[in-house]
Amino acid sequence: MPPRPPRSQGFLAYYEELLAVWTRKLGCRDAARDLAHEALVKCLETDAARVAQPRAYLHQAARNAAVDQFRKTDGQEWVALDTIAAHPSSLGDPLAQVRTEQLSQALEAALAELPLKCRQVFVWQRLEGMTQAEIAQRMGLSKNMVEKYMIRTALHLRERLGAYAPN
Numbered sequence: 001m002p003p004r005p006p007r008s009q010g011f012l013a014y015y016e017e018l019l020a021v022w023t024r025k026l027g028c029r030d031a032a033r034d035l036a037h038e039a040l041v042k043c044l045e046t047d048a049a050r051v052a053q054p055r056a057y058l059h060q061a062a063r064n065a066a067v068d069q070f071r072k073t074d075g076q077e078w079v080a081l082d083t084i085a086a087h088p089s090s091l092g093d094p095l096a097q098v099r100t101e102q103l104s105q106a107l108e109a110a111l112a113e114l115p116l117k118c119r120q121v122f123v124w125q126r127l128e129g130m131t132q133a134e135i136a137q138r139m140g141l142s143k144n145m146v147e148k149y150m151i152r153t154a155l156h157l158r159e160r161l162g163a164y165a166p167n
Contacts (some may be wrong), residue, residue, distance in 0.1 A: 011043040014055045018062055031155045038065045066151050103164045110160035114153055121149040122157075 015036060022032035039062035051057045111119050120139065124130040132146045139146070
C-alpha cells in the first residue's frame with residue numbers, strides 16, 4: 001500500500017493514479033479524464049476529515065460515477081442510433097442514408113477496437129435483447145462483470161461515435 005499523503009493533499013494525491021487506472025480500463029484517456037474529474041469533484045464535496053482512506057474512497061467514487069454514467073446514457077444515446085439504423089429508408093433523404101451508412105461503418109470499426117468479451121456483451125444485450133443475467137450465465141461471468149463490460153463499451157462507443165450524435 002502506498003504511503004498516505006499529508007491530509008492537506010487528500011484526494012488530489014491520487015488523481016494521477018486514478019487517471020492511469022481508468023485510462024487502462026476504458027482505453028481512452030479523454031473518457032478517463034472526464035470520469036476522474038467527476039469522481040474528484042464528488043470527493044471534494046464530501047467532508048474529507050471523515051474519510052479514513054481517501055485513495056479507496058476516490059477509486060470507489062470513480063466506479064460509482066462510471067455506473068451512473070452508463071445508467072444515464074443507457075437508452076438515450078442508443079435510442080437515436082437504433083432508430084436511425086433501423087429505419088434509414090423511412091427518412092427519404094439520400095444524405096441521411098449516407099450518414100447512416102457512415103455511422104454503421106464507424107460503429108463496426110469502433111466495436112472491432114474492443115476486446116471480444118466487450119463486443120459479445122454489447123451484441124447480445126443491444127442487438128439480441130438479452131438481459132445481463134442471461135449474458136452472465138452464458139459467459140460464466142458475474143452480472144457485475146457483464147455491467148463493467150457494457151460500461152467500457154458504452155464509453156468507448158460514445159467517444160468514437162460522438163460526431164454522429166444529434167445536435
